[in-house]
Amino acid sequence: MREFKELTDMEMTERFIEENKLSFLYISRPDCSVCHSLLPQVQELMMKYPEIKLGHINADDVQDVASRFSIFTVPVLLLFVEGKEYVREARIVHMDLFDEKVNKIYENVVG
Numbered sequence: 001m002r003e004f005k006e007l008t009d010m011e012m013t014e015r016f017i018e019e020n021k022l023s024f025l026y027i028s029r030p031d032c033s034v035c036h037s038l039l040p041q042v043q044e045l046m047m048k049y050p051e052i053k054l055g056h057i058n059a060d061d062v063q064d065v066a067s068r069f070s071i072f073t074v075p076v077l078l079l080f081v082e083g084k085e086y087v088r089e090a091r092i093v094h095m096d097l098f099d100e101k102v103n104k105i106y107e108n109v110v111g
Contacts, residue, residue, distance in 0.1 A: 001043040004056035010064045013057060017080050020053040022109060027057045027065055027076040034091065035075040041095055042077065049102060051110050052079070081109055 004026060007013045017023050026042060028035035046054055057065050059074055069078065071090070079087035079102060087101050 001040065002046045002054055004043070004054040007055045007057045007062070009062055010068060013055065013062070013065070013068075016053070016055050017083055020080075021082055022049075022052040022106070023055060023080045024052050025055050025057060025069075025076075025078040025080075027059055027069070027071060027074055027078070029059050029074050032074050038075055038093060045095060045099055045102075048099075049106050052102075052106070079105065081105060 005016065007016055007025070013025070017025075024046070026039065028039070046052060059065050059071065065071060069076065069085075073091045075091070075093070077087070077089040077093060077098065078085055086105050087098070089098050
């Protein structure tokens with residue numbers, strides 16, 4: 001399973017998105033049971049996409065994340081291509097549909 005880089009403030013998060021052609025953010029809270037059960041599934045799925053850089057944000061610690069990305073619930077999964085948001089999934093994530101979306105983008109960007 002792939003590990004996520006822990007992003008601890010908005011400056012670090014913005015830099016992470018800017019510096020990576022393909023970047024993925026997993027935004028969660030410690031007290032969210034859905035977040036905890038979904039994370040291993042996302043880690044497993046991302047094994048298929050080695051060029052995507054993975055970042056994790058604890059929304060309790062980085063409170064600005066909610067306003068920056070217009071987040072109203074957790075977990076939130078965001079995929080960025082060259083700094084632009086291309087995929088957004090929140091709360092209940094259908095992994096097969098999420099995989100299809102990511103795969104289309106990945107194939108177009110990476111080849």
